[in-house]
Amino acid sequence: MANVFEQELSKNTVFLDRNALSQSYIPDHLPHREAEIERMMRCLAPALQQKTVNNLFLYGKTGVGKTSCTKHVIEKLLETKQKHNVPVDGVYINCAINNSKYQVMLKVAEYCCPGENLVGFPFAALFEKILNYASSKNSNMVIVLDEIDKVNNLDDLMYALTRANDELKSGHVSIIGITNNALFKDELDPRSKSTLCEEEMVFPPYNASQLQSILEERIRIGFKPGSVDESAINLAAALSAQESGDARYALKLIVKAAEMTDAQGAAKILDKHVVTARKSVEEDIVFDVIKTLPEHQKIVLRAIASLTSEGSKVRRLGEERGELVLFSGEVFEQYEKECRKMEKSPRSARWCREYIRDLEMLGLVTTTLSGKGVRGNTTLIKLTFPPDKVMLALQREN
């Protein structure tokens, strides 16, 4: 029975199931992560026999399947629980949203006592609820802490959870910690570190051909048949592989490209759509970065952008290409002017240099040391993006 609404809706679009293309969607099959999934399942398997499960620490860049794999494994664990009636539990918690030890405990307690309103309960009471649940059901509880680096006082939380295990005569609590912050592990308290990192896994980035098959799989469910050109997929995969092997980025590219295809009334997503999509995705990222910049860094960036577009005061350097390059001194002068215009007191020149360095770290400008042809020892600054776009992003705020 055909749904007329859907037919009508899908008339002028390449999309079939947008949901399948969203980043929260978890496919049944996760290509190129079979080994990781198997290893995770092996880690958790002792739980099925009432044995202690080692805590697991997952690390890898964004969009390499850490969360998807974990959710998948937890799902399988709960399926097995249903099927064979074994006392295991899996709780997934996103610590970016629940970023305190209290909120994490609240989530776990809510899982243990469904239907009860526990908000406002003291920490000790939540702790008690969890202990009661685990010991009465003799359950092996697996708690997933996604983006674990966002938890404020993680050491306290880890301490509480280890204490839980000491107090439990039956049942057990174990943790899967997930992060994309490479430095996170070193920042941990040594005790928390040894607790959390009993078992470690690194998720490597996807390469181009892996990304390609991931995309193909999603495209099959997300788009109408034949609406994505083969070489467009290859291009999106290749670009994302360059970008750091991020599958989310690849998906975003394809979705953006699809939107452009729709907007043009075209029937097929082609290379050119991916190319423009990439620009737009990149611009989105730059816009976000600029929007969240501290005030004075914004003003410095504004100074650089206005000098670049003005061109009048800009000296032309670089023999072969004649690129527009700014001197750190004139950037500071312009920055002071901008500050006065906005009636803000300018920071010192020393600090302005730090700001410029920060902007470089964010990839908004590039700097080189002055060599031949320049008097003295100066930093030459070049804006990475077109000045009008930067100005637009700066204007968004306020």
Added chain:
DNA sequence: CCTCCACAGGAAGCGCAGGAGT
């Protein structure tokens, strides 16, 4: 060659906010 320029970037210190200790 020396001097000067136009900065780079380290070190010390200052005021403030927020957390720990009592």
Added chain:
DNA sequence: ACTCCTGCGCTTCCTGTGGAGG
């Protein structure tokens, strides 16, 4: 509730550096 401490953002001061210009 109080002080004390610490970290952070920032200024001020200072020494270092490499090429231009005389």
